[in-house]
Amino acid sequence: MPSLSYREAIRMALIEELHRDPNVVVMGEEVAQFNGAYKVTEGLLEKFGPKRIVDTPISEAGFVGLGIGASMLGIRPVIELMFWSFYSVAFDQILNNAANVRYMSGGQIHCPIVIRGPANGGTNVGATHSHTPENVCANHPGVKVVCPATAYDAKGLLKSAIRDNDPVFFMENTLLYGDRAEIPDEEYLIPIGQANIKRPGIDLTIVAHGRAVITSLAAAQILERDYDISAEVVDLRSIRPLDEATVLASVRKTHRVLLVEENKPFCGVGAQLSHMIQEQAFDELDAPIRRVSSIDAPAIYSPPLEAEQLPTPQRVLRAALETLR
Amino acid sequence: MTETLPPLPTVKKSPSPKAAAPGAGGAAPSWAVAEVNSRLTAEDKVALFRTMLRIRRFEERSLRAYQAKKIGGFLHLYVGQEAVAVGCCSLMGKNDHVITAYRDHGHALAVGMDMRGLMAELYGKSTGCSKGKGGSMHFFDPSRNYWGGHGIVGGQIPLGTGIAYALKYQGLKGACMAFMGDGAVNQGAVHESYNLAALWQLPVVFVIENNGYSMGTSQQRSSAGELGQRAEAYSMAWEICDGHDVYQVREVMDRFLREARENCRPGIVEIRTYRYRGHSVSDPDKTYRHKSEVEEYRRTKDPIQVFQDTLIAEGVIDPARAEQLDAEVRAEAESAADYAEASPFPSIEDITKDVYWEEDNPSEKKSQGRIFF
Incomplete structure (x- = not known):
């Protein structure tokens, strides 16, 4: 079993799901050409091309909302927030549109979107970049909130998140990106909702x-x-x-x-x-x-x-x- | 107070980037001769007229239901703006989509939704188009490419841009019409969407339904410059059109939709229209505009009257036929109210349904992904 870092495990999950489902798109600030602000998406542009790996302007309300709209038509966007702290800029999109549209439409519309990125303090970047919004988000019925602690869990949970038919908010941690774990060669999924x-x-x-x-x-x-x-x-x-x-x-x-x-x-x-x-x-x-x-x-x-x-x-x-x- | 009220908004001709406006320059431009309109059969024209009437009578009936306390919450009526939704939605092909804000009844009817489901939704009944879970501002029918019905000003515009993104991603020749009111143009999410649409060349037409007032604040008091002109900052085409003339709406929108579908070029169309009722039913409509202004619009520009006169002049219908159509539509609205009245409310158990796909589909838990697409 190869040992992978938390960062690499997330990347592996993205690669496997990008291969599996042509509707999966990775989108966010600096995810493509720059190879990811935290290098989670390193190499993906080269592997999958600009249709699947999409750099966005710094415009969270715009591209998060765009991802939500695209998901309603069957695209499965995996949106990277450089920091989950920036969710507040897209709050209306995340917690009004993604969280509510299935309910308000009486179950007619689905939002299979994943929003992922680091949600942690401890990196000396001050209050604006150190939010931990899992409690805020989890207060909204209609969304799922996932907080993996290990590389193994991060991979299996992210794969489940991408296949989930509801919005999943995937909260990582920059201080864990280098932590390693044994990752099996064969595919595995970890169901969301199991401690x-x-x-x-x-x-x-x-x-x-x-x-x-x-x-x-x-x-x-x-x-x-x-x-x-x-x-x-x-x-x-x-x-x-x-x-x-x-x-x-x-x-x-x-x-x-x-x-x-x-x-x-x-x-x-x-x-x-x-x-x-x-x-x-x-x-x-x-x-x-x-x-x-x-x-x-x-x-x-x-x-x-x-x-x-x-x-x-x-x-x-x-x-x-x-x-x- | 009355002296500070703004003058009547005037409908200006814009520097239209691709206007091949028929009759432009003539004293009485006739949009009827534009190809998109001249190919309409008499039957098509009656259908347009009928849909406009359906909207008006539905709205009037729903207002009565509201006054009788059958409907809760807000009720934003579309009366006066009928030619906009009908003109735009009449151009929809298989891969064209619509999303709008909270004044959404007109678009719902224009895409062909059943009055009964809409009225039942207003009544909060389980037979409503959103099972009584959305209400007036949140009508949806994805089977008709109608994606709502959104309550937050401008919040639906990124979604509409995303629908256009999905169309392009999937290689479909279609476009999304993302409707907003004149109040939405100052929201950040709208500008972010303009930028993304232009940057990525997405097949979206942003439609500003400019009725002159964002709630109780006139355009002059809320927005700098021409609303549609903001397109220029994003290198998008734009145009202003008169929303009281369904032919003109169709002519302008047809060009923008074709540009979007065929060349993935987004654009902004500002449609000048007018609402006869307050912002919502709770707006007493006394502080920000003169009664005479509303009366003037009703008398001279009413989109249904204008179109009725046109159809009579064209010999498509006669006044008796117009009256007959109106009677049919009134009966339809009445029957929708009866249906809503007779329908059951959702149950307490229904409150927690439709929250999560997985909870509503427990047997399919293991087959996640690509299920409904």
Whole structure:
């Protein structure tokens, strides 16, 4: 099995789906000639030509909306946002048009579009470029929100996203682009809506998504090594649909829950999870549900401080110990 | 207050890039002799007239239903603008598409949607064209290449540009007519679409239905310069036409549509029209224009009266036939209201249907991709 980076795994998924379905088009700023702002789409123009790999002007409302319109006629655009932070420029297109048109047409119109790109802080680019909009987007029925934590998941989930008949918002992380994983030679798909237990355990359930999964795994390792605590790490993989069953099964096993996310805490993903768990598994809980998230302020620029604003293994560790106290 | 009201908008002839306007320069240009109109049979002409009447009577009937509290929310009436939707949509071929904003009843009827489904939608009934989930601003019928019905000013224009992109991508000789009101021309999404359409040479005709008022703000108070002329900034062809004359609408739009279909050249057509009712039914229509202005339009430029007079002069119909057609159409609107009234509301369970394709098609879960195309 070859080892591929997260970036290469996404590229492989694009290549396979571009080969599979002539309706798949990759579109976005700098995706073709420039080879991708983060080199995810490197080499695709050469391989597939300018009809399939399309450079756009800096015009998110225009080209995202154009992709949505084209998808209504059966094109399957995979739109790259250089940063998911730029979704706000195309907000009306994404969350009025893509999210609503199937519903408002009584199921007559479909939007098989994927919008993908990095959605993370931690790169010292300030608040405008560091948004984590998974909670905002997931608040809109009609869209799916996927946040892969590993190269393996990114490939299988992106292939499913491209084949999905509804809009899928695929949120990557620039800090993970270099992370490697074993990727099988044979094709595989990961269904959207299935969480994954990244590390089994019995004493504590840590629920996370995206890069927070990696942070949580690091904390879990310290918990085991230094404290003899066995933490189970559940990777949500998608925020909507949310795999409630896998989360609840883990809660019923460990009876203690820590929610970790790089999202902001206020109305964040953890708030939704926390409500869901207390509602459906209240009697299973031996301790209050705790959360670790980004510190509740716009993303700070100052590099050492931004590293602390995001969840760190140390912060996760401290919260885990409090949950187990 | 009254002294600050703007003067009547005047219909100007534009520097038309490819105008081969028949009768241009003559005292009374007759658009009827243009090829696209002269080839119409008497039957075709009656059909155009009938569709215009259908729109007017449907709108009047829906207003009555609204006043009787049968309809919720907004109701943006198309009365006065009938020649625009009918003229444009009458030119549609198999691969031509339409998308518009929230004043969408006229286009829905012009592409051939059934009055009953539209009225039932207004009533919020499950037999509505969108199952009661869209309402007045969100009529759709993709089987007739009609992609809505969109509520946010200018928000549908990128979608229409995308439909044109899909046509070109698939190698189909068709065009998308992306309709907007005069208020939409100042939205960023519209300009982004202009740029993409011109940059990528997409087969889209942007149609500005300029009725003079973006809600209660006159064109003079909201937009700098000529609306259609903004095309020049994007190297697109543009033209202004009189939306009270269905023949003229057809003549101008036919040229732009052919350019789009055959040469993938986008363009902008600004159609000067007028709405008789307020922006929506909640607009008391008292603050921003004189009653006399509306009356003047009704008296001298009413598109249905103008076309009726033309057809009588051409000997296509006589006044008795016109009256008979009107009676038929009124009966159709009445029957649509009865149908809507008798139809059931959606059920509580229906609220959560039509959100996700996958949830509505659980048995086909494994066969994702390329299913409905």
